[in-house]
Every structure is written in structure tokens, then in C-alpha cells.
Amino acid sequence: MKQRVVITGLGLCTPVGGGAEEFWRNLLAGRSGVGPVTLFDASSLPVRIGGEVKGFSLARVAEKFPEADGEQDRKIWLGLEAASQAVEEAGLSREMLAGAPLFVGVSLETFFLENVAPVAQADDAVRALVQQVLARPHAGRLQTPLDRTSQLLGDHYGFARGRYTNCSACAAGAQVIGEAFRRLRGGAAEVALAGATDSVLNPLGLGGFSLLHILSTENEEPTRACRPFDATRQGTVLSEGAAFVVLETLDHAQRRGARAYAEVVGYGSSLDAFRVTDPEPNGRGAALSMTRALADAGLRPEEIDSVNAHGTGTPKNDVAETLAIKQALGARAGEIPVTANKSMTGHMIAASGAVEAVASALTLATGKIPPTINWGQPDPQCDLDYVAEGCRDFAGRTVLSNSFGFGGQNATLIFRRIEP
Amino acid sequence: MRESIVITGVGVVTPLGKDPREVLRRVEAGESAAAPSGFGAGMFACPVCARVKDFDAREYVAEAKMVRLMNRDAQLAVAAARLALRDAGLQVGQDYASEDIGLFGATGLVGLPLGEVLPLIKASVGADGGFDPRSFGEAGLRAVSPILSFKILSNMPVCFVSICENIQGPNAIYTPWEGQGAQAIEAGLHALEGGDARCALVGGCDVKTHELAFIGLEQQGIFESWRASPSPPSGERAGVRGHSDHSCERRAGVVPGEGAGFLVLEKEADAAARGARIYARVAGFNLGTRRKEQGRAGAFAEVLKGMGDWPIPLRDLRASAVQSQADETAEARRSQRTRLVAAIVAASNGDPVAERDEERALFSLGIAADTVIHPKKHAGDLFAAAAALQVGLAAVLAERCGGRVLANCFGHGSEQAAFLLEKP
Numbered sequence: 001m002k003q004r005v006v007i008t009g010l011g012l013c014t015p016v017g018g019g020a021e022e023f024w025r026n027l028l029a030g031r032s033g034v035g036p037v038t039l040f041d042a043s044s045l046p047v048r049i050g051g052e053v054k055g056f057s058l059a060r061v062a063e064k065f066p067e068a069d070g071e072q073d074r075k076i077w078l079g080l081e082a083a084s085q086a087v088e089e090a091g092l093s094r095e096m097l098a099g100a101p102l103f104v105g106v107s108l109e110t111f112f113l114e115n116v117a118p119v120a121q122a123d124d125a126v127r128a129l130v131q132q133v134l135a136r137p138h139a140g141r142l143q144t145p146l147d148r149t150s151q152l153l154g155d156h157y158g159f160a161r162g163r164y165t166n167c168s169a170c171a172a173g174a175q176v177i178g179e180a181f182r183r184l185r186g187g188a189a190e191v192a193l194a195g196a197t198d199s200v201l202n203p204l205g206l207g208g209f210s211l212l213h214i215l216s217t218e219n220e221e222p223t224r225a226c227r228p229f230d231a232t233r234q235g236t237v238l239s240e241g242a243a244f245v246v247l248e249t250l251d252h253a254q255r256r257g258a259r260a261y262a263e264v265v266g267y268g269s270s271l272d273a274f275r276v277t278d279p280e281p282n283g284r285g286a287a288l289s290m291t292r293a294l295a296d297a298g299l300r301p302e303e304i305d306s307v308n309a310h311g312t313g314t315p316k317n318d319v320a321e322t323l324a325i326k327q328a329l330g331a332r333a334g335e336i337p338v339t340a341n342k343s344m345t346g347h348m349i350a351a352s353g354a355v356e357a358v359a360s361a362l363t364l365a366t367g368k369i370p371p372t373i374n375w376g377q378p379d380p381q382c383d384l385d386y387v388a389e390g391c392r393d394f395a396g397r398t399v400l401s402n403s404f405g406f407g408g409q410n411a412t413l414i415f416r417r418i419e420p
Numbered sequence: 421m422r423e424s425i426v427i428t429g430v431g432v433v434t435p436l437g438k439d440p441r442e443v444l445r446r447v448e449a450g451e452s453a454a455a456p457s458g459f460g461a462g463m464f465a466c467p468v469c470a471r472v473k474d475f476d477a478r479e480y481v482a483e484a485k486m487v488r489l490m491n492r493d494a495q496l497a498v499a500a501a502r503l504a505l506r507d508a509g510l511q512v513g514q515d516y517a518s519e520d521i522g523l524f525g526a527t528g529l530v531g532l533p534l535g536e537v538l539p540l541i542k543a544s545v546g547a548d549g550g551f552d553p554r555s556f557g558e559a560g561l562r563a564v565s566p567i568l569s570f571k572i573l574s575n576m577p578v579c580f581v582s583i584c585e586n587i588q589g590p591n592a593i594y595t596p597w598e599g600q601g602a603q604a605i606e607a608g609l610h611a612l613e614g615g616d617a618r619c620a621l622v623g624g625c626d627v628k629t630h631e632l633a634f635i636g637l638e639q640q641g642i643f644e645s646w647r648a649s650p651s652p653p654s655g656e657r658a659g660v661r662g663h664s665d666h667s668c669e670r671r672a673g674v675v676p677g678e679g680a681g682f683l684v685l686e687k688e689a690d691a692a693a694r695g696a697r698i699y700a701r702v703a704g705f706n707l708g709t710r711r712k713e714q715g716r717a718g719a720f721a722e723v724l725k726g727m728g729d730w731p732i733p734l735r736d737l738r739a740s741a742v743q744s745q746a747d748e749t750a751e752a753r754r755s756q757r758t759r760l761v762a763a764i765v766a767a768s769n770g771d772p773v774a775e776r777d778e779e780r781a782l783f784s785l786g787i788a789a790d791t792v793i794h795p796k797k798h799a800g801d802l803f804a805a806a807a808a809l810q811v812g813l814a815a816v817l818a819e820r821c822g823g824r825v826l827a828n829c830f831g832h833g834s835e836q837a838a839f840l841l842e843k844p
Contacts, residue, residue, distance in 0.1 A: 044557025106595075108572055109530050113541055117551035120541040126534060126631050130463045133635050141639055142632070145529060146574060146595045147833060154834060155712040163709055163834055164603055167527065167574035167595040175592050179607075182614065203544075203556045204572075211566040269590045271523060271582040276489060276570055285588060288519055292590070292616075406570075407579030409591055 005184045006260035006418065007361050008253050009090025009246030011082040011195070014355055015051030015239050016344050019085060024362050027370040028391040032223035032344045034237050039074075039201050047210040049222040050201045051239025051346030053078060068152050072141065073110045074240065078351075079149040079197030080156075082242035087157060087193065090246035090258060094158060096191050102159040103180045104150045105172030105196030107350040109143045111204050116142050149197055161189055169405035170310075171269070172196050173243065173353025174413050178267030180247050181413075190252040195244025196354040209238055212277075214314050224374050226347075228311035228340035229318050229386045231379035236312040239346030243354035245361070262361035262415045265398075266297025272408030279317055279404060283324030286310075289410035290328035290400060297414045301329045304336065304414070305396025306369055308360045310404045311340025312347055319381045321402065326384075337394070339387040340372040353403030357413055360399040364417040369394045423613045426844065428696040429508025429684030430812040431500040431623075435470035435677050436799045438503060440816045447798045447813070454675045454800065459631050465643035469629040470677035470800025472496065481584060489567050492678070493527060494577035497625035500680035500808075501581040504621060508684035508696060515619075515694055518588040522617035524608045525578035525682075526594045526601035526624035528804035532571060534631040539563040577625050581682075590616045598767075599707070599835025600624075601807030606707055606837070608685050618690060623682030623808035628801070637676060642832060645771040646673035674769050677800020681808030683815070688844065700818035700825070700841035704728055707837040716774065720781035720828070723836045761840070762823025764789040765814045767830035769796035778830055787826065791817070806831055811839050818843050 010020040015033025017023035026033070033051045042048045061081045062069060068080060087097070115132075122128035133141070147165040154163040164179065166172045173196035180194035200206065209215055216225040216235040227233040253260050270292060272285035279286070294301060307329075310321055326333045341356050348355060363369050368391055375388035397417045404410045430440045435453030437443050453470035461467070477487045477495035480502045487495065505512065512518055544560035546552025570576055575593045582588070590611050594600035601624040608620030628637065637643055691698055706727040710719035764782070768775035782788070795813055796802075802809055807829040814827035818841040829837040 041553040042557070044554045045561075107574070109574070111537070111572075113544060113556070114551040117541055117545050118549055120538060121545055121549070125538055125542070126460060127463055129534075130460055130631075130635060130638070133638055134463075142635060143530065145636070145640070147597070147600070151834060154709065158711065160709045160711050162603070162707055165595050165600060166592055168591070168593045169573055169575045172575075179592065182610070186614070203551075203553050203560075204540075207556065207561045208564075208569040208572065211561065212569055269592070270519065271579070271588045271591050273518065273582045273586045273588045276576060276579055276583065288588060296616075405575065406573055407575050408582060409575060409579065409593075 003185050003187055004250035005181050005247055005264045006250050006253050007245045007262050007264065008248045008258040008260055009086040010261065010358050011085030011244040012355065012358060013053050013056065013078045013082045014241040014345055015053055018053065027341065027344060027359060028368055030344065030371045030373045030390060032373060033239065034222045034225060034346050036222060037201060040203060042206060045207055045210055046217055047206060047215045048219045049225055049237060050206065051237060052201060053240055065152060065156060067156065072112055073144040073148065075106065075197045075199040076149050076152065078199060078240060078242035079104065080152060082195060082197065083153050083193060083244040086244040086246050092191060092246065097157045098160050099189060100159055100191040100193060101162040101164065101180065101183055101189055102150060102154055103164045103166065103176035103192065103194040105166045105176040105350045105354060106146045106149065107167060107169050107172060107198050108200055108205060109146055110202055111143050112141060113203060168409045169407055170349050170352055171403045171405035171409040171411040172350040174357060174401065174403035174411035175269060177245060177354060177357050178269065178411060178413055181264040181267055184247055184249050190249050192247045193244060194247060195242065196350045197242035198348050198350040199240035200238050200349055201240050206238055226313040226343050227374040228313040228343050228372055229379060229382040230375045231377040233313045233315060233318065236314050236342065237346040239348050241345065241348040241351045241355055243351060243358050245358060260418050262364040263418055264413065265416045266293040266299065266414035268292025268296055269411045272410065274408055276407050279320040281320055283320040283327060285408060286321055286324035286402065286404055286410050287327035289412040290324065293400065293412035293414050299398065299414065302332045304329055304398050304400045306336055306363065306394060306399045307338040308356045308399055308401040309338050309340045310402040311342050313342060322382045322384055334384060336385065337369050337387045337392060338384045339369050341370060343373045353411060356401050360401045360415045363394055363399050364415055367394050424688040425609055425612050425685055425702045426688045426691050427683050427699045427815040428686050428691050429504040429510060430699060430815055431502065431504025431507055432681045432809055432812055433472055433475065433496045433500045434679040434799045434809060435472050440812050443799065444813050444816050447793050447795050452798050460634065464634050464638060465646040466673060466676065468675055470675050471629050472678055489570055490580055491532065491571045493625045493627045494580045496678065496680035497577040498580050498584050500623060501585055501621055501682045504682040504684050505585060510684060512586050518586050520589055520618040521587045522589040522608055522611040522620040523578060523582050523587045523591045524604040524620060524622045526604045526804040527574045527577050528596045528626035528628065529633065529636050530572050530574065532632060587621060596804055597833035598803055598806040598829050598831025599833050599837060601804050602707055602829040602837030603835065605807060605811060606705065609702060609705065612685055612687055620685045621682055622685060623680065624805040625680035626802050626804040627678040628676035628803055629678045633676060640832065642674055645773065672770060674771055675800045677802045679802045679809065680805050681812050683808055683812055698844055699815035701844045702839065703824060703842040704840040705838065707835065710834045710836055717777040717780040719836055720778055720830050721784050723838050724781060724785050724787065727838055727840055759785065759787045761787065761789045761826050762821035763791035763817045763825045765810050765825065765827040766792055766794045767828040768794050769801040778828060807837065814839065814841050
């Protein structure tokens with residue numbers, strides 16, 4: 001028998017706020033989290049803006065996770081903070097955590113160029129680098145394995161039913177929630193922690209992506225730089241963040257009297273199989289992902305009441321996604337609100353799907369849809385209702401959330417309101 | 421398992437060859453692919469690695485431009501995937517629709533050769549000799565290719581597989597160790613069981629044969645057993661030392677390798693309907709997490725015990741001292757506790773402590789076999805690709821032996837797995 005699965009804990013670290021309350025307040029108010037990059041000197045890069053998590057206290061997180069002392073990778077710390085919020089809010093016991101699988105989404109390894117630059121000019125740079133690494137194994141590290149967040153969370157909370165590190169790029173955040181949902185629905189566990197964390201706001205991350213010409217270079221107007229579905233959109237804005245959710249079977253949540261934000265009812269994934277550099281222009285792969293999620297949920301297209309779009313603000317993505325939504329939802333596509341959180345958060349790569357899943361759950365829990373900011377000039381190829389006028393009341397029952405990754409990976413989640 | 425799922429294609433690109441039967445023959449013959457790494461002489465505790473020889477990605481990728489976008493791990497992945505589909509005699513789009521084929525893979529730590537990164541780093545050094553972000557923007561970025569981002573994204577190898585083979589179905593990518601490679605296989609099994617896909621291509625790729633990889637392995641402490649070895653050997657003999665002899669002091673340690681492996685999974689009824697050759701049915705599998713406080717032997721035993729569906733019902737674990745394998749097997753047989761399988765594809769990779777833990781776990785459950793092979797000791801440890809190679813060779817063995825074959829995927833990191841295959 002299929003179990004119903006609900007979200008009972010939320011944790012967030014985002015450019016628009018830390019914690020679910022601040023995040024949601026700012027998202028509904030249409031406040032952008034994008035600004036000049038301050039985490040390092042980006043003044044010589046073509047792109048100098050990004051969505052940084054503000055006021056983030058490493059020391060505070062280190063008090064909770066002393067075993068993470070010395071970790072240099074910022075996404076690890078963001079992930080630990082978001083995950084701990086979710087676990088604490090859900091009020092899970094040690095025994096419940098031991099019986100839960102852990103799913104963590106990530107994307108790029110961070111290269112600590114500052115660690116290796118001092119020895120790079122040596123005659124034999126490789127030898128110098130190795131000697132440094134062996135002499136100072138922690139401080140001299142060039143990169144951190146991508147499963148480090150899973151290891152730290154797993155050991156800290158005692159997750160013993162599988163620790164999964166998913167690296168499906170921008171689809172990772174949605175995929176981990178989808179995978180966790182499937183496990184719980186199938187009865188493999190009663191509780192799971194799933195989420196994603198990322199920070200590409202470092203020299204190699206921001207510099208590397210800027211070479212691909214998918215980022216907005218509007219450095220003088222950072223809060224307006226990301227304009228999903230607007231005719232004048234120029235590109236996306238990189239940012240950082242993390243979001244985790246506690247998923248539980250409805251039975252388990254009810255037994256222990258846990259508060260449920262929303263029900264997860266469907267998950268689908270697909271591959272564009274097109275190019276690593278571009279989305280499939282007709283939205284074929286993205287539509288397949290949505291169609292699969294609908295089938296998984298046992299819903300008809302007309303039963304979807306809102307879409308939380310991938311909406312990156314790149315010229316190609318937004319057209320392909322608009323086409324995909326029309327293919328998957330048919331005539332209903334033009335009638336339902338389609339919102340793009342990245343207009344405010346920027347693109348948190350792996351974490352985006354998880355953050356937008358939280359936003360979708362909060363939409364159902366609060367009856368509010370956040371706006372797509374910076375939309376002002378209609379694009380004839382993007383002709384849906386993008387919630388441009390501001391936050392909107394929402395009485396619908398379902399939200400579909402899209403996440404599409406570099407390389408052509410697509411993932412879609414569907415959430416449903418918890419009926420009293 | 422509710423649905424009977426079979427392996428109908430095995431594709432491998434390994435330091436011991438690209439034909440799984442040939443790889444198996446060479447493993448059984450005791451050949452080793454280990455050779456001096458050729459870099460960092462005297463610096464790394466491990467002096468050898470196992471490389472894939474005579475490999476040209478252009479044999480598998482039609483577009484030369486696409487080959488240039490790929491790291492070596494992606495090139496190996498694309499080749500192994502092509503070989504698996506070819507081995508299964510499967511035509512994407514004909515036997516199954518593209519969107520009905522799932523793709524689940526594992527990738528390792530980013531496989532950038534240091535040679536590609538050093539120019540960037542050197543150009544980013546400031547006047548004080550340290551990293552200077554301004555220099556990075558002004559000169560460092562110009563020293564690298566614009567496609568660098570595609571090379572450092574961990575999902576790219578598997579995405580290239582999807583593009584080259586036009587696979588459009590459900591998918592997920594895991595990282596970075598052998599356990600995550602096993603998770604990819606598990607995801608494929610779940611996708612078939614749940615009706616999400618009708619066929620799945622599952623596997624992994626990894627390249628640990630360059631300086632950056634060695635640095636990463638040093639940082640992870642994976643070369644410790646080389647350091648502990650009384651007289652670290654070098655050269656081609658390194659990979660065959662210590663074969664199944666836990667009292668031997670000549671063993672050296674893990675031999676990092678490179679390669680890729682992919683398997684074609686199908687429902688048995690579908691495979692039979694299209695007349696596919698079936699290597700093996702997946703009779704059981706289990707994935708487990710080694711807890712922080714848990715010993716390795718206990719974690720391995722827990723995985724094996726949880727697999728279920730054994731030839732002889734499992735009894736309780738019992739603690740045991742490690743004796744010789746032959747004595748233990750005889751003792752276990754006498755007490756009728758033996759769970760005989762036709763063959764075991766052991767996880768031992770040259771680390772003597774890990775090998776002893778695996779033997780202890782097998783003994784504690786009375787699991788024994790007439791044939792035990794140790795692919796990692798001969799082909800090198802392929803890390804994220806190791807699970808696919810282990811299970812792939814087990815499938816070939818199952819077809820040959822006609823009995824049940826156990827494939828252990830006990831690698832680095834917390835995640836451990838085992839698969840039990842049988843010839844239908």
C-alpha cells in the first residue's frame with residue numbers, strides 16, 4: 001500500500017533570508033537578495049554580482065557542529081545550518097533519525113585556490129603541492145569531496161538507513177526530495193531528511209560560469225539583474241543557499257502530532273539528451289519531466305493550480321520552459337500562476353530545487369504565491385501569467401515545481417495542500 | 421524483490437580490457453594492470469596506478485567537438501555505456517522508447533588533470549606570492565578553456581551518456597565512492613520495480629590516475645596501508661600482492677585505477693520477449709550505512725545479513741576469530757552453517773585491514789564459495805566505477821557457473837552494498 005508523505009520540517013539559508021519565516025516574508029514582499037559580491041574580490045571579473053547569504057554566522061553553526069571545525073567549503077556550513085533547522089523544527093528523536101535515510105544534493109566541488117597558489121610558482125609545483133598537502137592535510141586541501149556534507153550530517157544525527165549524495169547539478173535539490181518521497185511512499189522508511197546545498201560564489205565558480213555567457217552582466221543594477229520571462233532578460237545570477245525538509249509518512253506524522261506543511265504527491269525526472277550547453281529548445285525534456293510527475297501523482301493536467309518555475313532568466317531556458325508548461329498542462333497553462341523565485345534568490349544551482357520546494361510547500365500552507373519580480377516587458381515567446389504584479393492570494397490545492405539542470409537533467413515535484 | 425530483474429548487458433572499460441569476459445579471465449589468471457604512475461616519484465605513498473590502455477574516445481563518439489568537451493571520466497563512461505547497450509543487443513528507440521530507459525550513474529571526485537588547473541593557479545598569484553582574486557580575473561581565467569565549468573560539474577559524464585545514446589528517461593547521479601556506485605544500481609532496480617522505467621542503464625566512471633586524484637586520495641587517508649607496509653613495492657607486481665592471504669606482510673595497498681562500467685537492467689519478462697541473452701537475475705541486494713562507531717567487519721556483515729533470500733536461511737551472527745579461510749569453511753560446513761554460493765566477487769582492494777574485515781564478515785555468516793576473485797587487486801580500484809565492475813563481473817560469472825554469485829561493494833566512505841546474482 002502506498003503511504004502518503006508530508007513535509008513536517010523546514011530549514012533554509014538563502015540570500016533572501018535564513019529560516020522559513022524570514023525567507024517567506026521577504027519572498028512575498030518581492031525583496032531581492034542579489035547584490036555586489038563581497039565574499040571575495042570579484043572586481044576583475046565580468047560578473048561581480050551574486051546572491052549571498054547575509055549575516056551567516058559560521059561560529060554559531062560550529063557550536064552545533066564542532067566536528068566540522070576546519071571545513072573551508074561554505075556550502076557545507078550552509079547545509080549544516082539548514083539541515084539542523086529542519087531537524088529541530090520537526091522535533092525528531094534520535095531513534096527516528098537512525099531509521100531515516102539522508103539525501104543531500106550538491107553540484108560543484110569547491111577548489112581552494114588560495115591554499116595552493118603559494119606553492120604554484122615552485123619549479124616543481126606538483127611536488128610542492130603534494131608536500132604541502134601531506135604536511136598540512138586539512139589546511140592544504142585543494143578540494144573537498146562532495147559527500148562531506150552527507151558524512152557530517154550522517155555522523156552527527158546518526159542517519160543509518162542510507163546516505164545519498166546526489167550531484168545532478170541544478171536538478172539535484174528536486175531529485176533528492178523526489179527520491180526521499182518515493183522511499184517513504186513505498187514503505188522503506190517512515191522519516192527522511194532531504195535537501196541540497198550549494199555555494200558557487202567563489203573565484204572559480206563565478207569565473208567559470210561567467211565564461212559560459214549565461215550570467216547577467218548587469219553589475220550596476222544587481223537587484224534587477226535576474227528577470228525571468230521578461231523580454232529584456234540577459235541571463236541568470238549565481239547565488240548560494242541551502243534548504244532541507246523533513247519528510248514523513250502521514251501516518252507517522254499524525255501519530256506524533258507533527259505539523260504538516262504540505263503533502264508531496266508526485267515526482268518525475270527526465271533527460272533532454274540534447275546538448276550539455278543548452279536546453280532542448282522545444283521543451284521536450286522538461287515537458288516529459290512534468291508529465292511523469294503528473295502520472296506519478298495520479299493527477300490530470302487541469303488539476304495543477306500553480307507552477308513554481310525553474311525560471312532562471314536566461315533567454316533560452318525561459319522560452320523552453322514556457323513551451324514545456326504548455327505541452328504538459330495544455331489549455332490550463334495560460335490560466336494558472338507561474339512564479340519564478342530566482343528573480344529574488346538568484347540561482348543557487350543544486351540548492352534551488354530544494355529552496356523552491358520549500359516555497360511551494362509554503363504557498364500551500366499560507367495561501368500566498370510570491371511574485372516574479374523584475375518582469376515588465378512581455379516576451380511574445382513567454383506568454384504565461386508570471387505573477388508580476390506582486391504577491392497573490394492562492395486558494396488552489398496543488399503546486400508543481402520545476403528544476404532543470406546543466407547537461408539536460410530535469411526534475412519535477414508536485415505538492416498538495418493538506419486538507420483539514 | 422517483487423519484480424524479477426535481469427542483467428542483459430555488461431560494458432566495461434578497465435585497465436584489464438574492455439571485454440568483461442577477458443577482464444574476468446585476466447583477473448582469474450592473476451594478471452595485474454598496476455604500473456608505475458610516472459609522476460610524483462617518491463612523493464606519494466603509492467607509487468603505482470592502473471590505467472586504461474589503447475583507448476580512443478572517438479571510436480565511441482561521433483562528434484569530435486563533443487569529445488573535446490569531455491573529461492577523461494566522461495569519455496570512459498560514454499564508451500562503457502555504448503559497450504553495455506551493444507552487449508545487450510539493445511536499440512534505443514526500437515526495443516524501448518528513449519523516455520522509457522532510465523539512466524543512473526555515479527561519478528568520482530572531479531577528474532581534472534593538474535596540468536589543466538596549474539596554468540590558472542600560476543596566473544592568479546599576486547605580488548605577495550599568494551592567491552590574488554584580481555589576478556585571477558585578469559589573467560587566470562584567460563589561462564583556461566571556457567568549457568572548464570562543464571569539466572568540473574560532476575553530473576557531466578552521465579549527461580554525455582544520455583546525449584550520445586539518446587536516453588531520456590528517469591535519472592539520478594551520485595557521488596563520489598563505490599557505495600554511491602551501488603546506489604546508482606539500486607536506483608535502476610527501483611525504477612524498474614516501480615514502473616518508472618522499462619529498462620535502465622546503470623553504472624559509473626572514475627579516473628584516479630593523475631596527480632590531483634592522488635592528492636585527494638592522500639587527503640582521504642586511502643594510501644595509509646602503503647605507508648604501513650614494511651617495504652612498499654613498486655611496479656607491476658604491486659597489484660597482485662597479498663592475494664587472499666591475510667597473514668602475508670607483503671601487501672602494499674590500494675592501486676588507484678581508472679575506468680567505467682555500465683549494466684543494462686531489464687525486467688525478465690521483457691528481456692525474454694525480445695530474445696535477449698540473460699547474464700543473471702538480481703536475486704537480492706542490500707545497501708547499508710556504516711555508522712561512525714561501527715567497525716568495518718560488523719558493517720559488512722550487516723549488509724550481507726540484510727540481503728535476504730540466501731540459499732540457506734540466515735542464522736544469527738556469531739563472533740569469530742579469524743582463522744584461515746579453508747579452516748573456517750571446513751568448520752562452517754561441519755556445522756551446516758555454510759551458505760554456499762558459486763562464486764564471490766570480493767571487495768578487497770589491497771588494503772590488508774579491509775580485506776581481513778571482509779573475510780571476517782563472510783565467515784561470520786558462513787558464506788563460502790569455491791571461486792573467489794578480487795578484481796580490484798588486479799584491475800585497480802575504480803572507486804565510483806567499482807560497483808558496476810564488481811556486479812558486471814559477477815553477472816558474467818553467474819552465467820558461466822550457473823549458480824549464485826555474490827558481489828561485494830565494500831569501498832571507501834560510509835555506504836556499503838552487496839548484490840546476489842543467479843542464473844535464471
